[in-house]
Amino acid sequence: MTETRHETSAEDLVAEFDAERPARRLPGRPAALVTIVALALSLYALYQTFRPGPVLPYRMAFLAVVLPLAFVCYKARRGGRDRPGVLDWVLAGLSLAVCAYPLVVFDDLIRRAYAPTPLDVAAGALLTLLLLEACRRTVGWILPVVCAVFAAYAYYGGYLPADWALGHRGYDLDRIVAAFTMGTEGVYGVPLDVAATYIILFTIYGAVLDHSGAGRFFVDVSFAAFRRSRSAPGRTVTLAGFLLGTVSGSGVATTVSVGSVAWPILRRAGYPREQAGGVLAAAGIGAILSPPTLGAAAFIIAEYLRVSYLTVLVYATIPTVLYYLGVFLAIEMDARRYGTHAVPVDAARPWPLIRRFGYHFSSLFVIIALMALGQSPFRAVVYATLLAFALSFLDRTPGGENRLTPRRAVRALAAGATGVLPVAVTCAAAGTIVGVVTLTGLGLKAGSLIVGLSGGNLAVTAVACALAVLLLGLAVPVTASFVIAAVIIGPALLNLGVTPAEAYMFIFYYAVLSEVSPPTALSAFAASAITGGNAHRTMWATWKYTLPAFLVPFAFVLTPPGAALLAQGPIGEVLLAAAVSALAVAALAVTTGGWIAGPAGPVERGLCALAAVLLLVLAPGPVLAGLGAAVLALAVHLVRRHREARL
Secondary structure (H helix, E strand, O other), X not given: OHHHHHHHHHHHHHHHHOOOOOOOOOOHHHHHHHHHHHHHHHHHHHHHHHOOOOHHHHHHHHHHHHHHHHHHHOXXXXXXXXXXXXXXXXHHHHHHHHHHHHHHOHHHHHHOOOOOOHHHHHHHHHHHHHHHHHHHHHHOOHHHHHHHHHHHHHHHHHHOOOOOOOOOOOOOHHHHHHHHHOOOOOOOOHHHHHHHHHHHHHHHHHHHHHHOOHHHHHHHHHHHHOOOOOOHHHHHHHHHHHHHHHHHOOHHHHHHHHHHXXXXXXXXXXXXHHHHHHHHHHHHHHHHOOOOOOOHHHHHHHHHHOOOHHHHHHXXXXXXXXXXXXXXXXXXXXXXXXXXXXXXXXXXXXXXHHHHHOHHHHHHHHHHHHHHOOOOHHHHHHHHHHHHHHHHHHOOOHHHOOOOOHHHHHHHHHHHHHHOHHHHHHHHHHHHHHHHHHHHOHHHHHHHHXXXXXXXXXXXXXXXXXXXXXXXXXXXXXXXXXXXXXXXXXXXXXXXXXXXXXXXXXXXXXXXXXHHOOOOOHHHHHHHHHHOOOHHHHHHHHHHHXXXXXXXXHHHHXXXXXXXXXXXXXXXXXXXXXXXXXXXXXXXXXXXXXXXOOEOOHHHHHHHHHHHHHHHHOOHHHHXXXXXXXXXXXXXXXXXXXXXXXX
16 A cells, blocks of 8 residues: 555656656546557557658658647646546547648648648648647647747748848748648658657657566666665665666656655665755766667757767767766765765665566667667667567566566557657657748857857857756756757857767757756756755755766867767777766866865865866866866875874
8 A cells, every 4th residue: 555655656746847747547448549549659650660651651640640649648737637528539639630631632732832722721720739739738838838939930030120130031821831831841850750760669668668577677686786885875876767767768757766766775874865866866867868768859869960879879978977977976975975874775686686687688788789780770679679578578576467468568569659749749849940940040040149149259159058958948848958959059059160969969968957957957856855855955966966967068069179078089089088087077076075085175176176177178288287186186185184184
């Protein structure tokens, strides 16, 4: 009974703090209907992987299933009924009709994209309105408002003064609706394509892993791995967050899932509530930053750059290592600052646990291996999903509760499809913004405006772009904030010579980090709800743990050697840049954690802060100066410790 209440509490926390709204708990026949339709969508996506058809019709068909499902699965308002009402079914029916319309008249529709008929305009306008309403239901009202503002800009921009940088000639309703719904630059653009290909396949994979017991195993093996040291509880939380994130794909959900189990252990170990919350939130957000299943925005990067998803994973590898290095160093320092101690945990020994359930790791490795061998990410994740399905029958728990029998397999496939609904609706809605930017040339205009305001200074531009992405991420989900920033803010970085890979990865990290950024910090607020700590102090503790992720992106944008942090360049340069950046992260940890061999004073911390900044420049002169500052900080610390020991 206690366990049921605990699970409900965790679900409520995710519903309250996640950027995505909770889906209905559908009863009876509606649940059965949604399961059948969602199962069909998953099977269609899997079939499309091996028998791909024309791209645009597939995107249209995908949205024709996703949009009606969104109205059935999501409430019109918080606290509404779980059973869909008449209005929900009407909206679902209208969605199906307006999404099916372009498929019925596809050939003629493409030919008259620049001269739409009244019926084309009416269907497209209704589709846009329905999409914004579905978006409001799934991720809140802010993104639809942003989309509406961009649409108003396309319509009224012609009234702006001619000498204004953002002015344009203005477009009528027919042209705007055609840009939204009659081509590949609007609703049916790259963001929706990513949702219909990459993301749904990975949500299916995550659902299969979850239903096969992998999530429970990842938590158990994390607790078994670090059993006895004073820093073991913090390390355990971090490892569990990293592993569980491959299943959940959400920073808030990972934070809550790990925190529900780990907070009692952190409390017994002696962690203050706010510091424990910081560890939980940092672990949760790290899952989205980490290969092999980065956040949805990473798939969009692959499409924008026209590179393989494996290449994007390579870009993310060194920043991920640096992120977790910073977290682990902060954990070690906090364990000493707060005098935490080892906590006996009722967990199996790690090796017997791995021997029994270690097969859950195999599908993760298979994804990377297959992509390295030249398979597309689509096929790689499908093969990994099939492997996870087959290996589920190795489950030896009483009753084989994690085996994917036909009934459980159907539930897993349906869960994979319904899990993609918020992201797919968000991607389609964000496509309207891309359509406006393409139609009006807003991206280039905004980029030139940002560069002009910064005086052409790359450092000032990068800081302005980072702040803009963070602010945008406070209002809209990560995927939408990345898409908007990529088309509006990205050109400013590109205009100043930053390569596309560096610019998009910079925007990606700041879009993700909006979940732990003041003043909202969704993951940190969710963690504070679990620990009972002060929400704002938890937020600042989280910021301390995640600081390397905020600073490292500046290294690969502002300095030419920084490209090596994205594994671009000769292997020697890559390893040297990684080693120097690791020293910078260690210096940052001392700055925020206040510990070296003992408590670090203001002088040592100030010198380490200077060392971190200089080291991240990655140029020979600043690196030598940074090393000198770090050595001086260590010397000052040792001398002070020696004097204190003699007193």
